[in-house]
Amino acid sequence: MVELSFLGACREVGRAGVLVEYKNTRLLLDYGIKIRPHQPPEMPVKPDSKIDAVLLTHCHLDHSGAIPSLYHSNPGLKVYGTPITRDLSELLLYDSIKVAKMEDYPIEFGEREVEMFHKNYRSITPGSKFKIGNIKVRAFHAGHIPGSLSYLLEVGKRRILYTGDYKYIDTQLVEGVDLDMPNVDILITESTYSTREHPPRPREEKRLTKIVTETCKAGGTALIAGFAVARLNEAMIAIFRKSKTKCRLYLDGMARTATDIIRKHGDVRDKLLFEAALNTVNYVTSQKMRKKILKKPSIILTTSGMLEGGPVLFYLSKLYNSENSSLLITGFQVEGSKGDRLLKTGEIVIEDAVYKPSLRIERINLSAHVDRPRLLNFIKALSPHTVFCMHGEETNRFAKELSETMGVDGVAPRLGVSYKV
Numbered sequence: 001m002v003e004l005s006f007l008g009a010c011r012e013v014g015r016a017g018v019l020v021e022y023k024n025t026r027l028l029l030d031y032g033i034k035i036r037p038h039q040p041p042e043m044p045v046k047p048d049s050k051i052d053a054v055l056l057t058h059c060h061l062d063h064s065g066a067i068p069s070l071y072h073s074n075p076g077l078k079v080y081g082t083p084i085t086r087d088l089s090e091l092l093l094y095d096s097i098k099v100a101k102m103e104d105y106p107i108e109f110g111e112r113e114v115e116m117f118h119k120n121y122r123s124i125t126p127g128s129k130f131k132i133g134n135i136k137v138r139a140f141h142a143g144h145i146p147g148s149l150s151y152l153l154e155v156g157k158r159r160i161l162y163t164g165d166y167k168y169i170d171t172q173l174v175e176g177v178d179l180d181m182p183n184v185d186i187l188i189t190e191s192t193y194s195t196r197e198h199p200p201r202p203r204e205e206k207r208l209t210k211i212v213t214e215t216c217k218a219g220g221t222a223l224i225a226g227f228a229v230a231r232l233n234e235a236m237i238a239i240f241r242k243s244k245t246k247c248r249l250y251l252d253g254m255a256r257t258a259t260d261i262i263r264k265h266g267d268v269r270d271k272l273l274f275e276a277a278l279n280t281v282n283y284v285t286s287q288k289m290r291k292k293i294l295k296k297p298s299i300i301l302t303t304s305g306m307l308e309g310g311p312v313l314f315y316l317s318k319l320y321n322s323e324n325s326s327l328l329i330t331g332f333q334v335e336g337s338k339g340d341r342l343l344k345t346g347e348i349v350i351e352d353a354v355y356k357p358s359l360r361i362e363r364i365n366l367s368a369h370v371d372r373p374r375l376l377n378f379i380k381a382l383s384p385h386t387v388f389c390m391h392g393e394e395t396n397r398f399a400k401e402l403s404e405t406m407g408v409d410g411v412a413p414r415l416g417v418s419y420k421v
């Protein structure tokens with residue numbers, strides 16, 4: 001018997017973590033936090049026994065953000081993942097310590113634990129095969145962001161695939177998930193968009209380039225807000241390939257360091273294209289430069305993606321009533337975040353002042369997750385008998401649908417509950 005315990009991401013997006021127990025082996029698949037605006041993050045359930053290793057799919061804090069807290073009880077705990085995931089995770093983990101200090105709430109680890117994460121990290125690549133105790137592991141390219149992996153576990157006679165976050169289609173920066181996988185018995189899949197189909201990517205990229213071109217022609221600034229890791233690079237390459245604008249392109253915020261890490265590792269679909277696009281971009285390096293670049297038409301790619309902090313708020317406080325300018329929101333907005341509130345109420349609070357922006361505001365879908373039709377294709381292709389649906393708000397509905405229409409056992413696991421399979 002294999003026991004699967006779901007420590008988070010149950011009927012929610014955030015704090016992914018699955019404990020796999022077989023004979024004497026205990027593996028954790030991801031161990032992340034759920035970020036909440038201006039509050040301490042929500043932690044996953046704590047495993048009640050010692051862990052042999054963590055298999056990390058990718059750097060996002062909803063998958064990596066709680067790993068350092070494990071070092072209090074597991075000092076030598078090994079974490080497996082790609083080298084780029086290690087570097088990007090460290091960037092985000094150190095930033096989460098900084099944010100906690102700024103917001104003045106406690107978090108469950110410090111710099112010392114992030115150093116232990118670094119020291120005990122074991123680098124693997126897509127295709128790597130290894131064994132942890134009684135469990136055989138194989139890593140696959142997941143196509144979510146650079147360096148992201150899915151894990152195939154061979155446990156006794158059973159094959160279990162844990163997808164982590166994945167993207168089915170090829171996009172400007174990253175190739176889609178590796179579809180050359182064997183059939184599995186049990187699938188543990190992300191279900192972020194189990195109820196929605198994404199608009200065609202080329203159409204969204206065309207909208208993006210049209211808006212930035214129009215903004216520049218009108219003499220305004222196009223402000224593109226996105227997540228630090230990968231998202232702004234997707235926008236950057238789309239603009240490079242598809243827009244004829246003469247406007248200068250700038251990159252600001254944490255995306256600069258994330259971009260440097262991606263460049264260093266080169267884990268992208270087309271390195272030459274990435275380099276060529278990056279050569280058209282200027283890094284913003286000071287507050288003085290921020291003020292200066294607003295004087296001429298320009299395109300600024302900047303963080304944070306949910307408008308919670310970072311240089312985007314400075315730019316917005318200067319551009320809010322510039323009718324020639326535009327704000328493009330490229331990512332998911334957590335309920336209650338400043339970005340979510342701006343879209344719902346037309347207002348945003350920046351340093352205690354309320355702004356009612358009159359610049360053009362548009363959403364562009366550059367999602368890094370699989371959508372509903374492709375999620376169904378993926379499940380069909382792997383022909384599992386049981387599908388655990390996690391990392392989604394509608395997993396209950398989706399699991400039921402799978403059971404009723406696809407002849408598989410669909411399960412929407414409950415927080416902290418263990419399943420014997």
Ligand SMILES: [Zn+2]
Nearest residue numbers: 058060144165
């Ligand atoms: Zn992710």
Ligand SMILES: [Zn+2]
Nearest residue numbers: 060062063165
């Ligand atoms: Zn995630």
